[in-house]
C-alpha cells in the first residue's frame with residue numbers, strides 16, 4: 464500500500480500535501496475548505512498582532528508561468544486564527560495544522576509568540592521571516608545578524624514547536640551562513656521557499672499590480688528550480704532534527720516527488736492551489752502515489768533526500 468503520510472516533529476499527517484501560506488487561507492471558511500479536503504493540514508495566512516487590510520488592489524496577477532503578488536500581509540489579526548485553532552484542538556487534541564505569524568516589529572513578534580506560549584495551543588507555529596511586500600520593511604531572513612538575534616531572544620521564552628519560513632537564497636555562501644545560524648536553535652522545521660521577492664511582470668507597457676509600482680513576489684513554475692535548490696541545500700546542511708517543508712512551483716505529483724527527493728518532509732502548494740482550489744490535493748496525491756508505485760516506494764522515507772548525483 465503506497466502511503467503519502469508524514470511527520471513534522473511529533474505531529475503526524477495522513478498526507479504530505481497542504482496549502483502554502485497566503486493562498487486561500489485568510490478566513491475560517493477558507494481554512495475549513497482545506498480541512499475537509501485531502502490536504503494533510505493547513506497553514507493560515509501569516510497573521511500580525513492586529514488585523515490588516517494590506518496593499519491596494521490589484522495586488523495579485525497570474526501569467527502562464529506563475530503569479531506575482533504584493534498583498535502586503537492582509538489578515539484578520541492573529542487572535543482570530545489562534546482562537547479558531549484552539550477550538551479545533553478542543554474538539555480533536557490530535558489535530559495538527561500550522562499557525563503562521565509575524566509582527567510588524569520585533570516587539571510585536573515577541574508579543575505574538577509570548578501570547579502563543581502562554582496559551583493552550585499545542586500545535587505548530589511558523590514564523591514568517593520572508594514577507595517581501597511590506598513597503599519599507601526588508602525581508603528579515605536576508606539580514607543574518609537580525610535573524611540570529613531575533614531567534615536567540617525568541618528561544619529564551621518560546622518552548623513550543625516552532626519553524627521559520629525562509630526566502631530563497633541564491634549563493635552557496637548564503638546557504639552555509641543561514642544553515643549555521645539555524646543549526647544553533649531548537650527549530651522543529653524550516654519552510655523553504657517563500658516567493659522570489661520583488662519581481663516585475665509587464666503587460667504591454669504597464670505593470671500588472673498596483674503596489675510598489677508593480678514589484679511583487681514571484682511564485683509558480685518560475686520558481687521551482689530555485690525552490691528545489693533551497694530545499695536540497697538546507698537538507699544537506701541542517702541538523703536532522705530540523706525538518707524541511709518544501710514550497711515552490713508544485714503543480715503536479717512529479718513536482719511534489721522532486722521536493723521530497725530533495726529532502727522535504729511535507730510539500731506546500733501555493734500558486735497552483737490558487738488556480739485549482741481544494742481538488743488539487745487529491746489530484747497531486749494520486750499522481751504522487753502513481754509515481755511511488757511505479758518506483759516501488761511504499762512511503763516517503765524510501766526516497767526522501769535520496770537525490771542522485773552524476774559521478
Ligand code: RRO
Nearest residue numbers: 533534535536594596658680
Ligand atoms: O502578504 C503578502 O504580501 C505576502 C507574504 Br506575508 C509572504 O510571505 N509572501 C508573499 O509572497 N506575499
